[in-house]
Amino acid sequence: MAEPPNLDPLAMWRDMLGQWERGVNSVANQAMGSDEFSRAMHQMTAVGLRLQQTVGEVVGKSLEALNLPTRNDLISINERLSRIEARLDEIATAAPAPKPAVPRPPRTRRPPSA
Amino acid sequence: MADNAALDIGAFASRIQEETQRAVQRAVKGVGYFTSPAPAMGVTPKDLVRARGPARLYHYRPTEDELYRVPVLLVMATTNRGYILDLAPGQSFIGFLLGRGYDVFMLEWEAPRPEEKNLDLGDYALDFVAQAAEDVKAQTGEADFSIIGYCAGGMLSVIYAAVNPGLGLKNLVVFTTPVDFQQMELFANWADKRFFDVDRMVDTLGNIPPEVIYTSFDLLRPAARVAAQARLWDNMWNDEFVKSYRMFDRWGVDALALAGGYFRQVVRELFWENRLANNTLVLRGHRVDLGRITMPFLHVQAEHDHIVPRAASQPLIGLVGSLEKEELVLKGGHVSIAAGGNAVRRMWPAVDRFLAERSV
Numbered sequence: 001m002a003e004p005p006n007l008d009p010l011a012m013w014r015d016m017l018g019q020w021e022r023g024v025n026s027v028a029n030q031a032m033g034s035d036e037f038s039r040a041m042h043q044m045t046a047v048g049l050r051l052q053q054t055v056g057e058v059v060g061k062s063l064e065a066l067n068l069p070t071r072n073d074l075i076s077i078n079e080r081l082s083r084i085e086a087r088l089d090e091i092a093t094a095a096p097a098p099k100p101a102v103p104r105p106p107r108t109r110r111p112p113s114a
Numbered sequence: 115m116a117d118n119a120a121l122d123i124g125a126f127a128s129r130i131q132e133e134t135q136r137a138v139q140r141a142v143k144g145v146g147y148f149t150s151p152a153p154a155m156g157v158t159p160k161d162l163v164r165a166r167g168p169a170r171l172y173h174y175r176p177t178e179d180e181l182y183r184v185p186v187l188l189v190m191a192t193t194n195r196g197y198i199l200d201l202a203p204g205q206s207f208i209g210f211l212l213g214r215g216y217d218v219f220m221l222e223w224e225a226p227r228p229e230e231k232n233l234d235l236g237d238y239a240l241d242f243v244a245q246a247a248e249d250v251k252a253q254t255g256e257a258d259f260s261i262i263g264y265c266a267g268g269m270l271s272v273i274y275a276a277v278n279p280g281l282g283l284k285n286l287v288v289f290t291t292p293v294d295f296q297q298m299e300l301f302a303n304w305a306d307k308r309f310f311d312v313d314r315m316v317d318t319l320g321n322i323p324p325e326v327i328y329t330s331f332d333l334l335r336p337a338a339r340v341a342a343q344a345r346l347w348d349n350m351w352n353d354e355f356v357k358s359y360r361m362f363d364r365w366g367v368d369a370l371a372l373a374g375g376y377f378r379q380v381v382r383e384l385f386w387e388n389r390l391a392n393n394t395l396v397l398r399g400h401r402v403d404l405g406r407i408t409m410p411f412l413h414v415q416a417e418h419d420h421i422v423p424r425a426a427s428q429p430l431i432g433l434v435g436s437l438e439k440e441e442l443v444l445k446g447g448h449v450s451i452a453a454g455g456n457a458v459r460r461m462w463p464a465v466d467r468f469l470a471e472r473s474v
Contacts (some may be wrong), residue, residue: 008129010348017344024337032333033303042309049318065266071228079229088168105176107256109215111470 115346135200147350152360158208163219163249163296167233168226168373169242171249172196174208174218183472184284185217185254189243189267192328192372196222198365198453199264202357202401205453206256210462216473221267225371231320234375235396239273247274251282260285260469264452265422269293269390272430277400286407286436287465289414290448292420293404293433294391295384297425300334305385310395312381316374327370330430334420358408362449372465391429404433411436414461416441416451440468 030036060070117202160172164403188208191198199220211218215369226233250259259282263271268291275286296302304310316322332339342359349355389395395402413423424443431441442464446456 010133014348017341021337021341025335028336029300029334032300035303035306038303038306039309041304042311045315046311048197048460049314053318075228078227082227082229104217104254105181106178107181107217107254109180109182110474111180113471 118352134390136351140347143350143353143356144347147356147360150194152364153202153357155202155361155365156195156200157202158206158212160220161390163253164245165229165435166245167237167242167247168224170224171220171246172220172222173253174220176213176217177209177212178215180215181217182215182261182470183256184254184258184469184473185219185250186211186260186262186473187246187250188218188238189246189263189271190219190220190222191267192238192270192376193266193331193370195365195368195370196220201361201365205358205361205458207452207457207462208331210458211466214466214470216469219246219250223370225324225375226321228320231316231321231374233373234397235270235273235379236393237373237440238376239270240277240398240400243270243274244278247278247281247283256282258282258284260287260473261442262465263288263291264327265290265448266292272407272434273390273395273397273402274405275409276402276404277397279406283409285410285412285469287412287414287468288430289461290419290427290451291413291430292422292426293430294388294426294428295380296388296391297423298385299423301330302336302385304330305381307308307386310381312378312456316378319374321374322372322377324369324371327372328367331366331369331421358454362454366449391433398420405435407434408436409465410472411440412457412465413439413441414464415441416446416448417443419448419451421448 056071060072063070117438159175161175163171163173165171188196188199190199200209203209208220217334219445246263247259250471251257261271261275261283263269269286271286271288272291272293275283292298305312307321346356346359349359383395387394390402393401393403393405413427413433415427417424419427420439428441431439444451444456444460444464446460447452450456450463
């Protein structure tokens, strides 16, 4: 016997939402899988990167003129600090990791079927 | 006939009443939604063993009186926070493992700092994972251990296992782990070398910002966010649904930046040249031959994984050299296989079944 039609408007709305989501995802995935999409996406990214590079250079020169440190200066200082940290890590790595402070339960557990 | 009509009218009236109550609750709880903080996640008690660069190794406090001899090291994906495996009591993979008697460690990641932009795959797989493995052995006093790797964490784990077959790795479990990157169709298309100048991107940005990672995951299902918000409104009366939505939504947007060197290598050597699947990846002078993985191996895939499609992860089982190897395909998606109802019912017990008898 055929199922009676479901006339619950909210159930119909939920079904439609699911169908809309699947449909949009499917169409968008097809479009995004094309060469054209990939080319356009990377053209836009390249414009953004060029802009970011240009703004970075202009801001860097302005900061330099004002005798203030640039982002690259701060990164250089961080790199020096990282090298010091790395050296400390090497020393810490040479020593074994600290043992747990609290005693651990015995490691004698067997699987339930054993 | 008249009885049926009366029944239908009765059912319709009760439906109207139910929806009216829900509409009121939506309004009341909707206000609460916008004025209350997100639920706390990742709260299982743990101790930090080592913090080095972007790597964080944690040791979870046991909840059982007797543990399996072999400890477990979880290796998290590099793109997201580890608390997806420790969402809330009853929804925590870590809590589940502790309750089954495992001694649990997790290697997770912080965003790399600007000066760490040159960290690459070799640093992650052969330095940070290797260091964590040695720390686990030192902490527990055991010579061997198991690894469970999630997504890119699984990829780092198989690379580590292939290069270091004799260092005590007793069992290897990975889930939703990509190996054939040319089968990750949309990502592979977006990384097409005819159009994508990865060097320019990395040289300009240093590290790849989390917004790029988050947006690229979101683009795989562009309608999902709008539909999810409509469903949130529909279920605003349901506290459990709202709590679950908030946890997964917060985790989803809490993506991590990727080290520029790592990103460049993944694009060039994995997407463009598919070196992991071809066994031609060379890191720090070591060829990564997955055939050298010989310990018991379990690979869990998600049937509806839209981030790492099955075609991208399925070749792994054939590439590893283990004699004892199993592949499981479970219902669920990339995230729900690890956390949520599907995980609780399917994935977690499967991992326990595999590891228990091999952890004594």
